[in-house]
Amino acid sequence: MACRLRKSSWLQPLPFAFQVAPFLFSRLLFFVASIIVQAANASRNEDVMSLYLRDVTFLDWRESKLISKNIVLDEGPLGGRRFTSEAPGAGDEVIDCRGKLAIEGLTCGHHHIYSALARGMPAPPRPPKDFQEILELIWWRLDKCLDTDMVRASALAAALDCLRCGVTRIVDHHASPNAIEGSLSTMAEAIEEVGLTHVLCLELSDRDGPERAAAGLAETDSYLSSGRPGMVGLHASFTVGDELLSRAVDLARKHQVGLHVHVAEGKVDQERCMLEHGKRVVERFADTGALEQAGSILVHCLHLSEDERELVRRAPVWVAHNPESNQKNAVGTFRWAGLDPERVIIGTDGMHSDVIRSARAAFLVGKAAGGLDPSLPWNGIWNSQRLLERHHPEAVRKNDLVLLDYDPPTPLVAENAVGHAMFGLDSRHVHAVIAAGRIVMQDGRVLGIDEADTMRYCREQAERLWSALAKT
Numbered sequence: 118m119a120c121r122l123r124k125s126s127w128l129q130p131l132p133f134a135f136q137v138a139p140f141l142f143s144r145l146l147f148f149v150a151s152i153i154v155q156a157a158n159a160s161r162n163e164d165v166m167s168l169y170l171r172d173v174t175f176l177d178w179r180e181s182k183l184i185s186k187n188i189v190l191d192e193g194p195l196g197g198r199r200f201t202s203e204a205p206g207a208g209d210e211v212i213d214c215r216g217k218l219a220i221e222g223l224t225c226g227h228h229h230i231y232s233a234l235a236r237g238m239p240a241p242p243r244p245p246k247d248f249q250e251i252l253e254l255i256w257w258r259l260d261k262c263l264d265t266d267m268v269r270a271s272a273l274a275a276a277l278d279c280l281r282c283g284v285t286r287i288v289d290h291h292a293s294p295n296a297i298e299g300s301l302s303t304m305a306e307a308i309e310e311v312g313l314t315h316v317l318c319l320e321l322s323d324r325d326g327p328e329r330a331a332a333g334l335a336e337t338d339s340y341l342s343s344g345r346p347g348m349v350g351l352h353a354s355f356t357v358g359d360e361l362l363s364r365a366v367d368l369a370r371k372h373q374v375g376l377h378v379h380v381a382e383g384k385v386d387q388e389r390c391m392l393e394h395g396k397r398v399v400e401r402f403a404d405t406g407a408l409e410q411a412g413s414i415l416v417h418c419l420h421l422s423e424d425e426r427e428l429v430r431r432a433p434v435w436v437a438h439n440p441e442s443n444q445k446n447a448v449g450t451f452r453w454a455g456l457d458p459e460r461v462i463i464g465t466d467g468m469h470s471d472v473i474r475s476a477r478a479a480f481l482v483g484k485a486a487g488g489l490d491p492s493l494p495w496n497g498i499w500n501s502q503r504l505l506e507r508h509h510p511e512a513v514r515k516n517d518l519v520l521l522d523y524d525p526p527t528p529l530v531a532e533n534a535v536g537h538a539m540f541g542l543d544s545r546h547v548h549a550v551i552a553a554g555r556i557v558m559q560d561g562r563v564l565g566i567d568e569a570d571t572m573r574y575c576r577e578q579a580e581r582l583w584s585a586l587a588k589t
């Protein structure tokens with residue numbers, strides 16, 4: 118089926134500009150307000166100071182170089198990061214970083230916080246026979262049992278997990294069909310409590326009927342109107358009818374944000390699309406204008422034709438690669454060919470929060486499937502950051518930094534950094550995490566939040582969730 122990319126949405130006529138202006142203004146207002154609040158908090162705190170990291174080796178992923186110097190990080194969401202040869206200032210907190218490797222805070226390009234309490238949960242009533250049954254017997258049963266407390270616990274658990282892996286930014290895709298209203302702000306507040314930034318969305322779908330689809334649209338509209346960084350989420354083509362898809366695209370246009378949707382994760386997505394719409398999934402999205410929304414994330418993209426790859430490559434969208442989830446669900450193997458490698462990002466699909474581990478898995482899967490340059494998955498980690506810088510700058514802070522206790526038995530130089538990343542670097546090397554210029558984790562200990570108490574709360578909510586699940 119022939120389909121063409123439409124002209125960019127910024128070429129819409131003037132009345133549309135008037136439509137979106139209030140929402141762009143609300144995003145700006147929220148951003149400015151959050152800075153003012155944090156600045157006010159900082160001024161009340163006599164301990165506010167810059168962090169002075171003495172003798173640190175910084176791995177600069179943009180320039181592919183290693184810089185050994187002192188780094189000063191100013192506190193606050195707009196705090197700067199600069200190299201210096203000068204001595205620390207009188208009020209600076211000095212950290213001796215000899216032997217430490219520093220990288221920017223990592224980004225998880227596709228997470229499912231709602232699955233954080235699934236670890237170790239009771240087995241489904243029978244073993245799923247395919248991907249559709251994995252959804253029906255496991256994930257769609259679980260997400261229906263989530264209430265607001267469980268959503269909050271899931272967000273706290275996932276945010277803490279991210280922190281331990283050096284991840285300071287989460288791009289999440291959420292589902293809680295029986296606790297929709299307020300779910301995104303509940304998650305946002307919990308993630309912020311741990312010290313991370315986020316780009317959230319709610320999974321819109323027709324799988325639970327028109328009322329929940331409408332509630333999802335309302336929640337998304339309300340959340341995006343609040344000015345927090347977010348996207349318009351859709352589950353996948355095969356659970357989204359034409360009317361909902363059209364309304365989701367309208368909502369994304371209204372707020373000038375991207376869509377975040379699973380694409381051809383299983384063959385069922387393509388089969389149902391051909392059956393019900395007479396075209397393939399990416400062609401369907403292109404025909405509705407969904408691919409025009411710059412910054413959209415197409416997740417998985419396993420079963421694409423060459424024409425679909427071309428459509429994706431030409432559109433201003435990003436592809437999220439989740440190698441371990443693909444293996445777990447036995448849905449297929451990701452192919453890099455025909456896609457723009459600079460717009461492939463690495464996600465975990467909710468399995469865990471360790472993007473370095475996922476990048477390594479992406480390398481191994483690609484290698485086994487016929488060969489892959491290891492720099493592609495390594496760059497995929499940083500592509501997520503480029504996506505945020507371009508489309509959600511409010512979620513990126515220059516003063517987020519991860520200090521690694523990485524003491525390799527072989528020389529580490531800029532030219533072999535990818536080799537170290539793929540064969541040596543691991544989240545167990547995370548020594549400290551600095552978010553917005555403040556140390557939020559050090560020596561495996563989370564600061565600013567009672568970790569033991571929080572994990573106890575999470576386990577209580579997990580028990581409630583599993584008990585509810587047993588009754589379904």
Ligand SMILES: [Zn+2]
Pocket residue numbers: 227228229290379416466
């Ligand atoms: Zn996913």
